[in-house]
Amino acid sequence: MPSKATTLDATRHTLEDLLLARGTDAIPIVPVASDDDLGGLSDLERRWAEARDWKPDQGAVLPVPDETGAIGKVLFGTGGADWAKDAPLLTGALPGKLPAGDYRFAGPMPDPDLAALGFLGGCYRFTRYKSGNDKAPRRLVLPEGADRDQVLALAEALYFGRDLINTPASDLGPAELEAAARELAKAFDGTVKVTEGSTLLADNFPMIHAVGRASDRAPRLIDIRWGAERAPKVTIVGKGICFDTGGLNLKPGGSMGLMKKDMGGAASALAFALMVMRTKLPVRLRVLIPAADNSVAGNAFRPGDVLTSRNGMTVEIGNTDAEGRLVLADALSLADEEAPDYLVTFATLTGAARVALGPELPPFYADDDDFAGKVLEAALAVGDPVWRMPFWASYDKLLKSNVADVSHISDGPFAGSVTAALFLKRFVKEAKRFAHLDIYGWVPREQPGRPQGGEPQAARALFQFFRRELGS
Known part of the structure; x- marks a missing residue:
């Protein structure tokens, strides 16, 4: 029987062990931008x-031996001087290509926090x-200029979100997602x-309720609050569909093979919350996670049904495989x-x-241009990119229903992400700023710093915005 998913304390301990104090004896990693940089090597090294x-x-990574045959240094190809802009998490290529040991960057890094992260x-x-x-681990000495607490907070949230998405639905249903949320809230004196x-x-x-009622695992709405009331x-x-069969419109x-990741929105929301709480960001944080399985049974909701939402709007169901926007609408x-x-x-x-x-590039919808621009800048700055897409008002008519106030899917094959965002926007009237992130939550092919598997996309981008906007 596999052990319980990684707890916050265990994850934090693991990361603290991987990030060594400055001054620790370690093998130097030398960034090399071009062939010209090889001139600084000794004749033997060259x-x-x-x-x-x-x-x-x-x-590209090359361990270089010293006179004793042990690794004396590591050459790390960056592909050019502007590598930190083009590939901010490039240092993530190192652990998979290095033997176990302790390492340090030989000189200053363009962004020390991102180099460590x-x-x-x-x-x-x-x-x-x-x-x-x-x-045995590959460990890194904290780079010069890096903020240890900040790096650990970001890495902890990244690991936490990845663990949630990677856990199969057999071991992560609505109840287990609730347990993870409760663990997080308890660790930082939040309420649930x-x-x-x-x-x-x-x-x-x-x-x-309609989306989750066909499962033998009860649906639920998880509501976390944290922070000062006046902040x-x-x-x-965060969308918390723990497994999505497609319902009666069966996938x-x-x-269906990757549908354990359909709670990736909830994982990103919780990863964001962990960063906020760990760094004591001055906000009044609320996290809402509608958690359910979209299953098949005799009581499953059907295409053609009309559901009444929390705000009284009636919604015609066009396809039960578009269940996520329904649970989000009530939340x-x-x-x-x-x-x-x-x-x-x-x-x-x-x-x-x-x-x-x-x-790799989640669409980002926002109803405030200043907010949107700052989020895009923050996303690029931390290597967690998003791309702005429009709430294109003209497409709202594609959600017209002849029998209800609105259809939850469009009547054609075009602009599916835009119309889904427009559907959600109908349920927001009073919030001062609204944004929607249509993430994938998965890395299909390993990239530097991003192993294949679950990824809480856009969580770091949003955190960086609030860190800049409201202070750390």
Whole structure:
């Protein structure tokens, strides 16, 4: 039986062990931007590189022995002088290409925090179901200029989010997602309220209940609050569909294989919350996670059904595989009732977003240009990119229903991510700023600092915005 998913304390301890204090004796890592930089090597070191036909291509790594045969230094190809702008987490390529040991950067890094975070991100492995995983670590000395507490907070949130997404639905359903939320809130003296099962109907969350009622694992709405009452109100809503079969509009097998990641929005929301709490960001944070399975049973909601949402709007169901926007709508209505300063959704919502921008670049929708511009700048600065897409008002008519106030999907094949965002926007009236992130939540091919698997996309980008905007 696999052990319980990594707890916050265990994750923090692991990361603290991987990030060594300055001054620790360690093997130097020498960034090499071009062949010209090889001139600084000794004759022996240069001959070693030439014998292996090593080139300083981006992410290329070459351990170089000293006179005793031990590793004397590591050459690290950056592919150019502007590597930190083009690939801010490039240092994440190192752990997978180095033997176990202690390492340090030989000189100053363009962004010391990101250099350390990239390395720690590349050290991550999801080993819950692996036996014999006592592999010796690759450890890094804290780079000059890096903020240890900040780096650890970001890495901890990254690991936490990845662990949640990578855990299969057999071990992470609505109840386990609730347990993770409770663990997080308890660690930082936050509060949690959970509305579960038939109580969802009594408390007026009918669409969350409709989506989750066919599962033998009760749906629920998880509501976390943290921070000073008078601080700016920041409310995050994360889609928590723990497994998505597509419902009665059943997905084909090839499309169902990764649906454990359909709670990636919730993972990003919780990762963001962890960063906020760990760094004591001065906000009044609220995190809402509608958690459910979209299953098949005799009582499953059907195409053609009309559901009444929390705010009274009636919604015609066009396809039960578009369930995420339904649970988000009820949660958004609740969030909107207290008119937060910022209201943001994270959701693995549409395949159309992947068609438009691929798996690495989540669409970002916002109703405030200044807010949007600052988030885009923050995202690029920390290597957690997003790309702004429009709430294109003309497409709102594609959600027209002949039998209800609105259809929850458009009547054609175009602009699926935009129309989904427009559907969500209908449930936001009072929030001062609203944004929606249509994330993928998964890395299909390993990249520097991003192993293949779950990824809490856009969480660091949003945190960086608030860190800049409201102070750390």
